Amino acid sequence: MFLVIIGAMAGQDEAFRRRREPNLPGEIAALREVADRALRELEDALSRSNLERRCAVGIHFPRGYLRRINYFTDQKWDFVRKRELVKALAYRAQQIDLLQWLMNRFDIDLTVLEGTVFWGMIVVESICEALCFDCCVRLAKVKGIKSSALPHKFAGMINFLRNERVIDYGLAESLHWVRGVRNDLHTYVLLEKWMKSGRPGYSIEDFNRTVQLCDTLTEVLREYYATHRV
Secondary structure, eight states: OOOOOOOSSTTOOOTTSOOOOTTOOHHHHHHHHHHHHHHHHHHHHHHHTTOTTSOOOOOOOOTTSSOOHHHIIIIITTTOOOHHHHHHHHHHHHHHHHHHHHHHHSOOOHHHHHHHHHHHHHHHHHHHHHHHHHHHHHHHHHHTOOGGGSOOSHHHHHHHHHHTTSSOHHHHHHHHHHHHHHHTTSHHHHHHHHHHHOOOOOOHHHHHHHHHHHHHHHHHHHHHHHHSOO
């Protein structure tokens, strides 16, 4: 499973309320204050030296939060036969881990948080798309379908897998939803949506839904491969 982003804490469900847990254990709360001060002092010093945007400071990133590549290649997506593909998926998954770390450690909010959530959803969507495409290719080989006849757009892949009864209607609809989110990557498309229905917002709940969707797709494919000759 991916690590799910912590949303609004202490029962708060507003999408972009400042996320700062008030009831942390004493040791963690004290360390948070130390980190707050140290980072602020560091940024002030960089600003005085005019280096705030021109210096790779190299703060030590805590090891252990980003899961290792072999977790994804040998456990989570061990059913993917193409080693190059599963490694590429693993690299994307590490990007998600990094974005989750940023959102869970820092009190970024409003449009900056929304943008970070959006990019995280795009990365998760790209993993779902790759898993679907891989399944389409494997099915084509078994059924004697020419590769040129396979769908090469995500919408077609989803419909193909639905028609082949690899995924059910509910999962297909959820995949179409996240595909629609991906389309907002095109700024001109997003502007058209804003003009018609107001500015869309992406919340941590949306990100969690995308992560859970990817996990569901993973388990559905795992079960399908275990019970079918593909």
